[in-house]
Amino acid sequence: GLSAGATVLALTAAAVPPTIEVGGPAPVLAQELAGAADPQARLAELLAASSGSLPNNLAPALPKVKSSRSAVYRDGCHVDYDSTRNPPCVYGNRASSRTVVLFGDSHAAQWFPALQGLATERGWKLVSLTKASCKVAGLTIINRHKPYTACDTWRSNAVARINALHPALVVVSSSDAGDPAEPADDTLRQWTTGFEDTFRDLGTSGAHVAALLDTPWPKGDPVDCAADNSLQLHACANHLPGAxxxxxRQSAIRGAAAATGAAVVDPRPWVCAVRTGICPVVVANTVVYRDESHLSEAYAAALTPVLADSLDRLVGSS
Structure with missing residues (x-):
């Protein structure tokens, strides 16, 4: 009887995780930025004022952050390692004469919530073309211990499709992780050439190209860290320039953009406090990251008005 009782208690404890301690309420990030006259300035204030405690109005709740995925994942539009083509993935106003394309790997896909919000607000047609671990640069990388040739094929197919669309804007982004299959002595030159090749190929359609630099990375798993340090979140924060x-790779993108006329969008001040360089794991009432490198869906969606400042002029001048 005692053994049975102990087993029931153990199973109950496993099924019901311990309560996470929280602090008081925080401003609602999405509302704060949407209602601000200068969303970037308001975001900078919120980043600088990030609390050391999880707020009691965190949205979504911490256990749901990792599993929350945008429509590109739910619809099968972010393709896997072996795929060489994307399914038709069109969002926003399908009949619009203004087409915006999102192109890259999962670090491009992390921006989909913000771009979908902009497409809905502005009446753009949004086409999403993203593939797991596939870099924007025209360069073969190593993936799963062998040359990632499926990425090269996918990239060529995607660029051809983009050029056929004649979009107003192509937003390109990819993770700074991943190594060339054949490393050169001058790594900077190798990556710069790879990005130049892709930016030039995309530019043949007449589209503006906006290169969105990779976001600063957190320190380890930020969601797990926040759960373990809910009243001491500063222990989970990363810092620039180490983040x-x-x-x-980022220097290569800037060099390639300068050579091809592409625009560069740097998200560092959207994730890290400018003065201190601290990159918190929670800003206002929203968790910044969902894992070791990707923004959370809620944080990306909240940044819609901030991203708008960088993209509206490019779409509008097409």
């Missing part, structure tokens, strides 16, 4: 996964 930049590969500064060489």
């Amino acid at each position: 930049i996964h590969d500064a060489t």
